[in-house]
Structure formats: C-alpha cells, structure tokens
Amino acid sequence: MGPEDLEKVLRLLPPGEDREDILVGLDTHDDAAVFLLDEETALVHTLDFFTPIVDDPYGFGQIAAANSLSDIYAMGGVPISAMNIVCFPCSLGMDLLAEILRGGLDKVREAGAVLLGGHTVDDEEPKYGLAITGKVNPDRILTSTGAEPGDLLVLTKPLGTGILATGLKAEFISEMDMVEAVSGMAMLNAMASQAAVQAGAHACTDVTGFGLLGHLITMLPQQGLGCRIFASSLPVYPRTVEMAETGMIPAGAHKNRDFLEQRVSISPEVDDITVDLMHDPQTSGGLLIALPPLGFNVFADVMGDDSWARIGEFEDSSKPNISVMP
Amino acid sequence: MSELVDARGLACPVPVVKTRDALKTGAPDITVVVDNPTSRDNVYRFASSQGCQVQVEEERGDIFKVMISNPAATGEAAAPEAEPAGSAEKRTVVVLSEDIMGRGSEELGKILIKAFLNTLAENDPPPWRMVLFNRGVMLAIEGEDTVEPLVNLDKMGVEILVCGTCLDFFGLKDKVAVGTVSNMYDILTTMLMGTNSVSI
Numbered sequence: 350m351g352p353e354d355l356e357k358v359l360r361l362l363p364p365g366e367d368r369e370d371i372l373v374g375l376d377t378h379d380d381a382a383v384f385l386l387d388e389e390t391a392l393v394h395t396l397d398f399f400t401p402i403v404d405d406p407y408g409f410g411q412i413a414a415a416n417s418l419s420d421i422y423a424m425g426g427v428p429i430s431a432m433n434i435v436c437f438p439c440s441l442g443m444d445l446l447a448e449i450l451r452g453g454l455d456k457v458r459e460a461g462a463v464l465l466g467g468h469t470v471d472d473e474e475p476k477y478g479l480a481i482t483g484k485v486n487p488d489r490i491l492t493s494t495g496a497e498p499g500d501l502l503v504l505t506k507p508l509g510t511g512i513l514a515t516g517l518k519a520e521f522i523s524e525m526d527m528v529e530a531v532s533g534m535a536m537l538n539a540m541a542s543q544a545a546v547q548a549g550a551h552a553c554t555d556v557t558g559f560g561l562l563g564h565l566i567t568m569l570p571q572q573g574l575g576c577r578i579f580a581s582s583l584p585v586y587p588r589t590v591e592m593a594e595t596g597m598i599p600a601g602a603h604k605n606r607d608f609l610e611q612r613v614s615i616s617p618e619v620d621d622i623t624v625d626l627m628h629d630p631q632t633s634g635g636l637l638i639a640l641p642p643l644g645f646n647v648f649a650d651v652m653g654d655d656s657w658a659r660i661g662e663f664e665d666s667s668k669p670n671i672s673v674m675p
Numbered sequence: 676m677s678e679l680v681d682a683r684g685l686a687c688p689v690p691v692v693k694t695r696d697a698l699k700t701g702a703p704d705i706t707v708v709v710d711n712p713t714s715r716d717n718v719y720r721f722a723s724s725q726g727c728q729v730q731v732e733e734e735r736g737d738i739f740k741v742m743i744s745n746p747a748a749t750g751e752a753a754a755p756e757a758e759p760a761g762s763a764e765k766r767t768v769v770v771l772s773e774d775i776m777g778r779g780s781e782e783l784g785k786i787l788i789k790a791f792l793n794t795l796a797e798n799d800p801p802p803w804r805m806v807l808f809n810r811g812v813m814l815a816i817e818g819e820d821t822v823e824p825l826v827n828l829d830k831m832g833v834e835i836l837v838c839g840t841c842l843d844f845f846g847l848k849d850k851v852a853v854g855t856v857s858n859m860y861d862i863l864t865t866m867l868m869g870t871n872s873v874s875i
Binding site: 515516518519520521522525526587588591593594595596597598599600602603 | 686687688689691692711712713714716717718719720721722724839840843848856857858860
C-alpha cells in the first residue's frame with residue numbers, strides 16, 4: 350500500500366496507548382515496535398510478507414526472510430525467534446512451498462534466531478514472510494529519528510530492486526541478469542546493524558517499499574533538520590538504469606514521488622532516471638544510517654569495502670526537507 | 676494502418692509489454708491508451724528507446740493517449756537517432772559473435788577482423804546496426820585495435836549494440852570503449868527488424 354493510503358487508514362484508528370513500557374509504538378514511523386520487559390531487555394516485534402519477487406522459490410524464501418529480519422536490525426536489535434506467514438495455492442504443489450520455507454529457514458538460522466511455527470492460508474497468489482521477535486538493550490535502541498545537523502548519511506545496499514523486478518515480470522531480463530540484486534536482497538542487514546551500533550549511530554531505518562527518499566523523510570521529523578543527497582554517489586544494482594530507460598518503473602515509484610513532492614527539491618541537473626531510482630520501492634533494501642562524523646571510520650572498518658556508500662549529510666534547515674544535488 | 680492498444684486498468688509492466696507486442700506486428704502507427712502517469716511515462720520511455728517517435732495527449736482526467744510512430748515499420752525517413760545511416764529500404768545488421776574472422780589461424784583471424792571493420796567503416800552506405808555478442812564483445816574493449824574502426828562507424832551513426840550479459844560473463848563491463856551496452860531483447864529486435872544481415 351502506498352504511503353498516502355496508509356496514512357489515511359491510520360487516521361481512522363484511535364492513537365496508540367500511552368504506556369511507559371511501549372518504547373516504540375504506533376505513533377512514529379518506525380520499522381518495528383519495541384516493548385520494555387525489564388531494565389535491561391526490550392522486545393522488538395515486526396511482521397512483513399509479500400508476493401514473489403523472483404521465480405526461484407528458495408531465493409524468494411531467503412529474500413522474504415532477510416526483509417522481515419531487517420526491521421529488527423534497523424532498530425539495533427538481535428533477532429531471537431520467528432514465525433512463518435504463508436498464503437499459497439495448493440495447485441502449485443507442495444515441493445515449491447517447501448523450497449520457499451527452506452530459504453526462509455536458512456536465513457532465520459543465519460541470523461542466529463529460531464523458527465517456532467507459523468500459519469498457512471489457501472490463496473490464489475503465493476505470499477510469504479515472517480513475524481520476528483528480537484531483543485535490544487533499552488538504552489541502545491536505534492530509531493529513525495535522532496539525526497543531527499552534520500551527521501553523515503550512509504546506505505548499505507544498492508538501489509534498483511523494484512525496477513529490476515518489473516523488468517523480470519515483463520521478461521525484459523532474466524533472473525540470470527540480476528544475480529547481484531538477488532544476492533543483495535537475500536543478504537542480512539546484520540553486519541550493517543552492528544556497524545551502526547558500534548559507530549554510535551544517531552538514527553537508522555531500512556529502505557523498503559517507500560523508496561530511498563520515502564524512508565529518509567521519516568528521519569526528518571522536526572523543524573531545523575534537513576538532508577542533502579548527492580545523486581552521483583548512490584549505489585545502484587547492475588542493469589537497473591537500462592531497465593529504467595526501457596520503461597520498467599513500477600507504479601509504486603510514482604505513488605512515492607507524489608507523496609513527497611512538497612518536501613523534496615531536486616537540482617535540475619539530476620536526470621529523470623535517478624529521480625525514479627530514489628523513489629523505487631525496494632525489497633529487502635539496505636539500512637539508512639545517520640552517523641556522527643567521528644563514528645565514520647569505525648563504521649567503515651566494520652563494513653569493509655562492500656557495496657555500501659556515503660550518500661549525503663544532514664544539515665541545518667528551516668524545513669525538514671530533502672535536497673538532491675547532482 | 677493505426678493500431679489501438681487499450682492498456683487502461685493494467686498495472687506496470689503490462690502496458691509496456693502490450694506496446695512491445697504491437698510494435699512486433701509491424702504496425703506503423705500505434706496509439707496506446709493508459710489511465711495512469713506511471714504507464715504513460717513507461718510506454719513513452721519504452722517507445723523512445725526503440726527508436727520510435729512518440730507524442731502524448733491528455734484526454735481528460737487520468738486518461739492519456741500515447742501516440743507512437745514506428746519508423747522501422749513504415750520505412751519512412753526515420754527519427755535521426757534511430758536510423759541515421761542505413762537507407763530506409765535496406766537495414767543491414769552486422770553480427771559479430773567472434774573476435775576473429777574465420778577458422779584456422781587465430782593470428783590471421785585477428786588481422787582479418789580488423790581489416791573487415793576498417794573496410795566496413797569506409798563502405799557506403801554503412802550498415803544500420805551492429806550486434807556484438809559472445810567473444811564478439813572483445814572487439815569493443817579498451818586497448819583493442821578494433822576500437823578505432825568501431826568508433827568511426829559509431830560517429831557515422833551506426834548503432835553498435837554490445838551484449839551486457841557477455842560483458843558481465845567476461846568481467847569487462849567497465850572496459851567498454853564504444854557502443855551501447857544492450858540486452859537480449861534489443862539484440863533480437865535488431866536482428867528481426869533488419870532486412871539483411873552479415874554474420875562473422
């Protein structure tokens with residue numbers, strides 16, 4: 350569902366309860382909810398599921414699990430247990446479903462968590478995902494807000510999965526043409542999360558359906574803080590630009606753009622393809638992290654050279670807006 | 676004959692796929708009707724990327740008519756970037772799947788392919804497009820002595836398509852010196868749209 354529709358629905362519901370043990374709840378745009386158990390432990394809860402983004406069932410299972418686990422990592426937490434959510438047409442055969450679940454299970458184990466159960470529903474179109482429970486020290490929760498002017502913005506995976514998935518659906522490319530994106534989507538954000546915590550990150554979120562800018566805007570809740578993005582520094586999966594030029598922009602990208610129109614100013618030197626890329630809905634995208642400049646070297650040391658990039662910086666701004674430079 | 680594609684109510688990428696199918700039938704003029712800006716922009720981009728001339732008309736509310744004229748099908752003088760060099764009647768596609776010419780001596784093969792490309796660059800009229808795949812992509816890699824004649828052909832307006840999957844396979848994606856990195860769809864379309872082909 351697009352961000353505009355979701356806001357409309359949430360406005361119809363009563364606001365979240367005001368309780369001291371709800372550390373992160375309904376009232377903020379965060380990735381997961383955090384519930385305080387005792388002084389040293391808080392539970393992190395999240396749930397996510399979606400339709401297949403690739404044809405390979407094992408790969409789809411891995412990607413869906415990495416995507417669900419990512420919300421725990423975005424809060425600076427560690428996953429402890431997981432439950433499967435499955436919608437599946439029995440006509441497709443149980444072998445296929447077993448492959449999807451095997452992919453999910455392997456990722457849950459890689460994350461050091463345990464799979465405890467799940468629920469299946471007969472449905473026309475397959476959907477898979479997980480509800481994950483994690484834990485975090487209540488003093489060390491990373492939320493999407495908390496960035497300060499002068500902080501550096503880093504992104505830990507390339508962009509382009511929505512555009513590539515559209516190209517795959519149209520059969521303009523095959524899964525062989527997007528191996529980097531498939532393995533990127535299946536990659537856990539575990540190391541990025543650790544790096545963020547060790548570097549003393551001020552804020553963190555993960556990039557998913559609302560696109561890079563749609564998630565970045567949740568990091569700018571207050572007056573006085575803006576963010577500047579350098580378009581040329583954005584990491585992009587191979588073949589994405591070519592697919593965008595051939596008209597493979599998913600509808601979600603347009604919805605994301607319309608929603609943010611008033612809050613994003615884009616230099617005329619930035620081309621249309623890059624603009625679409627910044628609004629492209631991502632599946633299992635990277636973490637978007639606000640780092641104090643002093644923490645940058647620590648972060649870089651933990652991450653190594655792999656596919657992450659410094660893409661912008663937070664700044665003093667009268668309005669909580671994003672500006673995109675070439 | 677103008678062909679109508681009604682893509683209202685269809686989600687991306689279906690409108691683009693339907694446009695592609697309509698182009699394949701060889702219709703010279705195609706009007707695609709869509710009901711959202713995403714599809715409008717995508718169909719526009721797709722048709723432009725195929726060398727067509729495209730215009731958009733907003734009907735009312737969210738209904739858009741994307742009008743496409745396909746120069747490859749009409750045989751008229753085409754859009755400059757699409758068919759700059761080849762004559763309208765004859766579209767010669769040169770297919771290079773090897774970095775040598777002929778079997779036998781590899782050393783000789785390398786001399787021959789260079790001579791072939793040099794001669795091709797001097798020939799009038801030049802080919803319409805060139806397609807490089809498998810080891811053929813080596814001809815377009817930095818430092819190869821075949822780059823110069825290819826650059827000359829490129830300057831003359833010959834569109835040179837270099838297979839992206841092949842470049843990835845050989846790990847040479849960032850070493851391409853000439854041509855457009857392309858995909859199997861464009862390569863196949865080029866071969867099908869060509870009126871004659873020369874394969875090495």
